[in-house]
Amino acid sequence: MNTHLEPPQVSMPSGIEQPLEPRTQQTSMEETKSLTKFTLFKSLISPSTFPHLLMLVLVCVLFFTVAQLNQEQLATYGFVGFSLAYACLAPLARSDRFAAILRYEKDPNSTLTQSLPARFKILIAPLTFATVLLFVISNIFGENGILHQVGTFLPSALGGMFVLWAIAQGRFFGVASMNAIRVPQDNENNDSRFSSASSLIMTSMLVVVMTFLVTEGLRFFVTGSSFSLWPYVFSFGVYGICVYYTRSQRQSASKSGATHAVAKKWFWATQLFITWHVLSIYRSIDSASDDALIFIEELILMIVTVFLAIWALTSKGEGSTSELFTPENALFWGVSFGYAYAGSVAMLTSVMDEIRLVLIAGHILVVITVMHSQKSMLETKIQRIDSDRNIVHSIEKLEVNKQPVVEKAVDRTTQEGQLELSTPPESEPIENESIGDPVDWNQVPETLGDDTDWDDEVELID
DSSP: OEEEOOOOEEEOOTTOSSOOOOOOOOSOGGGGOSSOHHHHHHHHSOTTTHHHHHHHHHHHHHHHHHHHTTOHHHHHHHHHHHHHHHHHHHHHTTSHHHHHHHSOOOOTTSOHHHHHHHHHGGGHHHHHHHHHHHHHHHHHHSTTSTTHHHHTTHHHHHHHTHHHHHHHHHHHHHHHHHHHSOOOSOOOBOTTOOOSHHHHHHHHHHHHHHHIIIIIIHHHHHTOOOOOSHHHHHHHHHHHHHHHHTHHHHHHHTTBHHHHHHHHHHHHHHHHHHHHHHHHHHHHHOTTSOHHHHHHHHHHHHHHHHHHHHHHHHOOTTTOOOSSSOTTTHHHHHHHHHHHHHHHHHHHHHHHSOHHHHHHHHHHHHHHHHHHHHHHHHHHHHHHHHHHHHHHHHHHTOEEEOOOEEEEEEEEEOTTSOEEEEOOOTTSOOSSOOSSOOOOTTSOOOOTTTTOOTTSOOOOOO
16 A cells, blocks of 8 residues: 655635735834834934034035025035035945944044044045035036036026925825834724724814914914914815815725724824924914024924935835945935935025025925825725735635545556556545555465466477
């Protein structure tokens, strides 16, 4: 009796025509990130790279002042030179050899005062490279340069890129916030749907709190101005548009617990960000707003934008990795973006002679970008979660037959000379059967010539 173990027989459900490609369900977006929020924040304020951020602020203030002195071309060359310098150094920062030049290595035996020269020594390479680029750009696009006619349009071109930076700011926030949302384990369909009323009420309360803290609370404690209803009108007006614009996506998300939870958190985060920019638009229009407060807010917003840009570029997000944007060079990409962003604002301000109009235009673009992301990115996320759920459910429904198939060979020859293989029923026990046919050891063995009659005459034919 020969025993053959065949591979498990898998029967697919009728709804699946072809085997699905193996794909691991993501239960937590946080597990797929190159950087977490906390580690990224630590890397940005790390003493090993903090001098780069300090130089970013000082250089931007310097060239902004130069632009206000009717030297837009020189300021443009400076912003572009420093932005390109850090963009070129960012890929090199992944190497250990260049990392030692661009990062400060802490010496435990030295005090803060003693370590200052070593801390600012890491600025030599980017400062030298940026100065060389500034000199090259000035010679090419300057008054006596080969492309001096093109150089006259560089300030306007850099200012026009403000539209790109504003859209990128909204997109970076969308990617970063969506990647930060953890997908819960509960991913079952619900015919009765999850109610979105509680989510909308909670979002409305957050909008009210955000409006009070950003506008009325700050104004009351700093300037002592009276209460105004207009900020709430602006905030809830835009909030109503967002609710109507994302209605179909939120209804689709209410079919399961996982998609409903993701949509709820996503709507909270994006709506608060939109409200912040809407209130910034209102304060820029309101003549009673203090310019110092607006400047502080825009500075904070720029820092947040750089943070979100680094996080979005280094985050794996929906399973895609980047060889160009890594945690090792994230800061340098962010600083490069900061120089370009500040240069665009400086050029627009010098051309329009009114920084408030520039800020209003930027905030409007960010609001439109995030509102569009509320719909498009949420729809993509829901489809992704539903696809993962369907794959998992299909795998769980697979019927696996692991019972071995036993074949018993019987020494019996048919008339055609073929060997028959009889398979015993599955219910019959096979454990106590012996191998081979029963043998009688007292029986005399038969010889090959026992059945032959040797007296017969055999005629041989030539």
